[in-house]
Amino acid sequence: MSAAPSVPRGLRVFTASVLTAPEASRANALHAGAWWLWALGLAVAASRTTNPLLLGLLVGVAGYVVAARRTDAPWARSYGAFVKLGLFVVALRVVFxxxxxxxxxxxxxxxxxxxxxxxxxxxxxxxxxxxxxxxxVFALYDGAELATLLICVGAANALANPARLLKSLPGALYEVGVAVVVAMTFAPNMVADVARLRTARRLRGRPTGGVRAVLQIGLPVLEGALERSIAVAASMDARGYGRTAQVPAAVRRTTNVLTLGGLLGVCAGSYGLLAAEGAGYGLPLLGAGLLAAVAGLRLGGRRTVRTRYRPDRWGARAWLVAGSGVAVAVLMIRASAYAPEALRPGVVPLEAPELPLWPAVSVLVGLIPAFVAPVPSPLERNT
Structure with a gap:
């Protein structure tokens, strides 16, 4: 009897290092873009089905990954708000x-x-x-699909650090990225301030409810928001924010054409992927739009004269996280071709939805980040 072939030691070490999730640190921090690609893949998969069982499975996958890998930062607590918003959307769709x-x-x-x-x-x-x-039932199916899309976006907001996402943006989008990050972090910080002030009033024996308490809490909250805005403006001015380099006019025109054309291609391709009958032209158009947009952003980055301190690296774990979301989207798009009845159960005549096997297995691929992404350290969970 022949002996089983042995696996090379180097391959065993690489596999163990990738599949064993370490404790998160600055050296092995997961790229924020990987979380967004994973969440957008789940959102694309949700757009291909109205089956409540599959939609519930997608929500469960997103919730499990968020529970396993999010920190306790203010921006990481937004997942519950997105879940509540999804339930509100379902109720509003039914009422209408x-x-x-x-x-x-x-x-x-x-x-x-x-x-x-x-x-x-x-x-x-x-x-x-x-x-x-x-x-x-039709209203419930339709509302559940939209609610799942919102919850997938909420998962990305809870897992991707906005500051690290800003560091990873191309130079051409830096100004826009700063505005987006400030907008994304304003509401969570305000909620944290309200909770802190309510706790302080409760410890001092003062009421935390009623119109008078709200008015007394609102002024410190607005004052804190103004102080943070001034601090951010001062830090941006100290770092030379807004300083640009001179580039030729031909480069600027080429940048505008490539960026605008690429974004239009991305929009049209995304619509094709989300539409019921547009998968044939959606993927090629999306790819061409992405290439044009990347080229335009690359040229536009010449105007920005800033450097990155300790940029996040796109390593093997980022590929696994992003690839799992892309795989879920591709497999669900493929499933809509060979099992359309299972993904969109009939309403007339009314019939109970069934859980299709292979689409359900495809959704479970989205659980990979819960096992390969770095585990937040106790210090990171409290920051």
Missing amino acids: SLLLGSPLPGTHALFTLPEVPLPDWARGIRIGGRVTAEQL
């Missing part, structure tokens, strides 16, 4: 369906609302009337 009706023909009547008579020019629109089970 009940009030404005639905074009779906339904046979299972649940109840009848008082109908408001409308003029002839509003023919085809109704307010109130008969509510059917098919109409209600």
Whole structure:
């Protein structure tokens, strides 16, 4: 009997180092862009189905990864807000369906609302009337799809450090990135200030509810926000923010054409991927748009004369995290071609949704970051 072939020692060491998640540090910090690619892959997968079982599985995958790899920073606490926003979207979609009706023909009547008579020019629109089970289920499916998209975006906000994401942006997008990061971190910091002030008032025996308490808390919160804005402006001025280099006019025009054309291609390609019948042209157009946009941003970066201190590296773990999200999106797009009925269960006639095997396995690929991404250290969890 022949002996089993041995695995080279170097390959064993590399595999163990990649598959064993270490404690996060500055040296092995995961690139923020990898989290966004992973989350966008889950969002694309959610856009290909209205099956509530698959959508719930996507939400569960995103929630598990967030629970396993997020820190306790203010921006990392936004996932719960996105979940609540998703539930609000589902409820709002159902309410609009009940009030404005639905074009779906339904046979299972649940109840009848008082109908408001409308003029002839509003023919085809109704307010109130008969509510059917098919109409209600269709609204739930539609709202759950949009809610899952929001929750996937919330997962990226909870996992990707906005400051590190800003450091990784191309030089041409630095000014826009600063504005986006400030906007993303303002609300979480304000929420943290409110919680801190409420805790301080509670320890001093003062009320934390009522109009008077809100007014007394609001002034310190606004004062703190103003102080942070002044500190940010002073630090940006000290670092030479806004200083640009001179580039030829031909380079500027070429940059504008490539960037604008690339972004239009990305938008059209993204629409093709999200649409039900656009997967054929969406992927090539998205690829061409990305190449043009990257070239334009590369040329536009010549105007920025800044340097990066300890830039985040795109290592093997970042490839695994980003690749898992891309794999989920590709597999779900493929599944929409061979199992469209399973991904979009019928409403007329009304039928119970089933959990398809291979699309469910495809969604579970999104759990890879929970095992390969660096584990936040206790110090990082409290920063």
